[in-house]
Amino acid sequence: MKSLPFITEKYTHDIVTLRQAREWLRMDIPGYDGEDSVILMAIESAVSWVETYCNLSLGISDYEWNTDCLPNSFNDVFYIQSITSIDYRGESGYLGVNSNNYELIQVSKRRSEIEWFNTQISSNRYKIKFKAGFPDGQVPAVLLDAIRARIAERFENRGDGVSEKKTLSEKLADQFKIPYAG
Numbered sequence: 001m002k003s004l005p006f007i008t009e010k011y012t013h014d015i016v017t018l019r020q021a022r023e024w025l026r027m028d029i030p031g032y033d034g035e036d037s038v039i040l041m042a043i044e045s046a047v048s049w050v051e052t053y054c055n056l057s058l059g060i061s062d063y064e065w066n067t068d069c070l071p072n073s074f075n076d077v078f079y080i081q082s083i084t085s086i087d088y089r090g091e092s093g094y095l096g097v098n099s100n101n102y103e104l105i106q107v108s109k110r111r112s113e114i115e116w117f118n119t120q121i122s123s124n125r126y127k128i129k130f131k132a133g134f135p136d137g138q139v140p141a142v143l144l145d146a147i148r149a150r151i152a153e154r155f156e157n158r159g160d161g162v163s164e165k166k167t168l169s170e171k172l173a174d175q176f177k178i179p180y181a182g
Contacts, residue, residue: 011059
């Protein structure tokens with residue numbers, strides 16, 4: 001059974017602030033807040049679009065992954081920060097794997113793997129809880145540019161637009177997109 005990791009608790013901080021968006025849109029006029037509600041909706045929409053398009057969390061979120069084999073590689077999530085717990089299903093329910101039996105190894109900037117030590121676990125069900133995403137203030141500039149382009153498009157063209165070509169935000173976000181095989 002192939003399963004995908006899912007977010008159990010999403011980050012709560014702002015990826016883009018109202019002040020940043022107002023500066024990007026050149027709407028940072030002292031005392032003027034007439035467009036703030038539109039800008040806030042554009043921020044929410046743009047951040048959500050980038051996360052959905054790329055299949056990743058822009059802030060550090062809690063994930064859970066239920067799988068039927070002892071995992072080594074996190075194929076469907078980039079930017080793993082830490083493993084919270086690994087449990088396996090035993091005869092009396094789920095049991096925890098001692099953290100001395102594994103280590104999270106960062107293979108590259110985007111990829112992590114689990115290295116196992118002396119583990120004789122035999123199960124057909126595992127539950128991995130981990131944290132993944134970008135630390136506060138460390139979202140890559142190219143993703144912020146994709147958000148900026150999306151905010152500008154939403155703000156300037158408030159109707160329902162149609163694009164037959166890739167948008168700037170898609171081109172910028174493409175390098176971070178996690179493809180799912182399903």
